[in-house]
Amino acid sequence: MQLTVFSYPRELDPELEPAVFQVNGPGDPKRRRFTRCQDPEWLDSIVKDVVDRAGARLQRLDLFGHGSPGTLTLGDKGQEIVTPDESTWSHLINLGEFLADTADVRLLGCETAIGEEGMKVLQGLSAALSRKPGQKRKVWGTTATIDWCDFGPEGFSDAVASKYLTSSEEMHTTTIGVKRICQGIPMPALTHPRFLQNLPKGYVPHTCSAVPAAIVDDRWSTDGLTVTVRGARRVIAVSSAPDRHHVFRWLGHEPAPSLEQLKQQLGSL
Numbered sequence: 001m002q003l004t005v006f007s008y009p010r011e012l013d014p015e016l017e018p019a020v021f022q023v024n025g026p027g028d029p030k031r032r033r034f035t036r037c038q039d040p041e042w043l044d045s046i047v048k049d050v051v052d053r054a055g056a057r058l059q060r061l062d063l064f065g066h067g068s069p070g071t072l073t074l075g076d077k078g079q080e081i082v083t084p085d086e087s088t089w090s091h092l093i094n095l096g097e098f099l100a101d102t103a104d105v106r107l108l109g110c111e112t113a114i115g116e117e118g119m120k121v122l123q124g125l126s127a128a129l130s131r132k133p134g135q136k137r138k139v140w141g142t143t144a145t146i147d148w149c150d151f152g153p154e155g156f157s158d159a160v161a162s163k164y165l166t167s168s169e170e171m172h173t174t175t176i177g178v179k180r181i182c183q184g185i186p187m188p189a190l191t192h193p194r195f196l197q198n199l200p201k202g203y204v205p206h207t208c209s210a211v212p213a214a215i216v217d218d219r220w221s222t223d224g225l226t227v228t229v230r231g232a233r234r235v236i237a238v239s240s241a242p243d244r245h246h247v248f249r250w251l252g253h254e255p256a257p258s259l260e261q262l263k264q265q266l267g268s269l
Helices: 018-022 040-054 090-098 115-128 158-164 193-198 259-266
Strands: 002-007 032-037 058-064 071-073 080-082 099-108 138-142 165-167 203-206 216-222 225-230 235-241 244-250
Touching: 002 040, 032 040, 040 058, 040 080, 040 090, 080 090, 090 099, 090 115, 099 115, 115 138, 115 165, 158 165, 193 259, 216 259, 225 259
Parallel strands: 002 032, 002 058, 058 099, 099 138
Antiparallel strands: 071 080, 138 165, 203 244, 216 225, 225 235, 235 244
């Protein structure tokens, strides 16, 4: 049995909500199911209900929400289901009784496997979920940005997973971001010389039309643009209109610039 849990904030989230409609088609309820979670405190009862109805423990649990290195949120803004702080892991550790002994748990948010934070969470959670004899559960995270376009009637795309997911078992060192060739609708290049001139080196254009599912760090307006910094400053979305945006991803080997540095360079153009 496979279960996908979608983040379900009280206010419509256009970066997550379309994924629900992507999977809203014919399926096999004996093999895969989809549900939603508005508050991490409810996750235990939500998963229990699905497992009880199916009469089988989960072989795969997918959690789709906003992400950043080592962090995933579900539901309303700021409600973290997991962070590098081990005290937040109880939400997922408590699900152990509903997981098969060789289950996969996949943290489907932007770049959840990146850096020391991602490595700590994936390996630490995997060990915490595999304490009993015979248990060998794997926790997976993403090495790139993801969005609602990556879902279809079967759930999260196998093709995307094979390229941009890594597991606790595969991690022997920290992982850096992977440049993704997006299959979505391409956006024309941003024509704003001052913004491009001030954008720190290490950020590269992200070609997909969908905004990645990364946690919002801050947002401000300048010179006719709305600048949104996401995912521990690893994603910058620039909008000149509600339906027109350009996304840049950090692919440098060192940590992304601080929020203060970004505001200094991009805060007034």
